[in-house]
Amino acid sequence: MTFDTEFLEVSDAGEGVTEVRLVRGSKRNALNAQAVEELVEVFSRLPRIGARAAVLTAEGDHFCAGLDLVEHHAEERSAADFMHLCLRWHEAFNKMEYGGVPVIAALQGAVVGGGLELASAAHIRVADRTTYFALPEGQRGLFTGGGATIRVADLVGKGRMIDMMLTGRVYKGEEAMAVGLCQYLVEDSRAKAFDLARAAAQNPPLSNFAICSAISHMQNMSALDAAYAEAVVAGIVNTQPASRDRLKAFADKSGPRIRPD
Ligand code: 1HE
Structure with a gap:
């Protein structure tokens, strides 16, 4: 392009x-x-x-x-x-x-x-x-x-x-x-x-889309509306096919653990 x-x-x-x-x-x-x-x-x-x-x-x-x-x-x-x-x-x-x-x-x-x-x-x-x-x-x-x-x-x-x-x-x-x-x-x-x-x-694009738009949008909303919007966004992002392999890897203990350096 x-x-x-x-x-x-x-x-x-x-x-x-x-x-x-x-x-x-x-x-x-x-x-x-x-x-x-x-x-x-x-x-x-x-x-x-x-x-x-x-x-x-x-x-x-x-x-x-x-x-x-x-x-x-x-x-x-x-x-x-x-x-x-x-x-x-x-x-x-x-x-x-x-x-x-x-x-x-x-x-x-x-x-x-x-x-x-x-x-x-x-x-x-x-x-x-x-x-x-x-x-x-x-x-x-x-x-x-x-x-x-x-x-x-x-x-x-x-x-x-x-x-x-x-x-x-x-x-x-x-x-x-x-x-x-x-x-x-x-x-x-x-x-x-x-x-x-x-x-x-490396993150799934849908996760990045939410992180880099939803947080900003939610700051413009009332707390009540932001909580609702967060639930809707999480419903979509947290059930995306792209995260299934990552969740499986955590569950079977092959995925990374979150620790300080
Ligand atoms: C410019 C601009 C500019 C440089 N508009 N031409 N912004 C400011 O108040 C900052 C203005 N600029 C400066 O204070 C200095 O230029 C710097 C500290 C950033 C750099 O200093 P220096 O010594 O390296 O460069 P210089 O000699 O000042 O400038 C080099 C050239 O860049 C010169 O052009 P030339 O054709 O004479 O070589 C400058 O005219 C040009 N230049 N800065 C136009 N800002 C939506 S509202 C937002 C409101 C604001 O952003 S207010 C802040 C504006």
């Missing part, structure tokens, strides 16, 4: 893993309107091209510098123009979060503004020692428009998010881990992200 894209490269990395790479390193992978359309396109199609997991990577020293500020300045957008643009950001990131294919982001350098909104739509974020997170919208005279009010607040809590936006506070290293901005902090975020993706790709 080929994608007609300018700012994204999509490639088969083997073992069911697809790499989606931002290739606008000369502009620190800033997201212009075209790049957002490409994200919509790629993440809409990912579940249907047989991807069992995806790794989101970026060219150069910085993962993503957020909204293309130069384009935004030049376009002199109206409020309505920008509102409609934000809806496309939401479309792209919702495809990532709710698409049912595990997306693991391999981070380096700046993960700022819209770049953090992009990373927060991934299911797992892997940082390296150069990675830093910020929401410089306040300093730029802007506001988040790509879902940070939902996803970043969900990761770090409202209080920390407001602090980041008001004061430009930057998180990195162990502190970024501790507040929930990333789940892994390693020397080589790319290698680790691929290891994690290959592991996730």
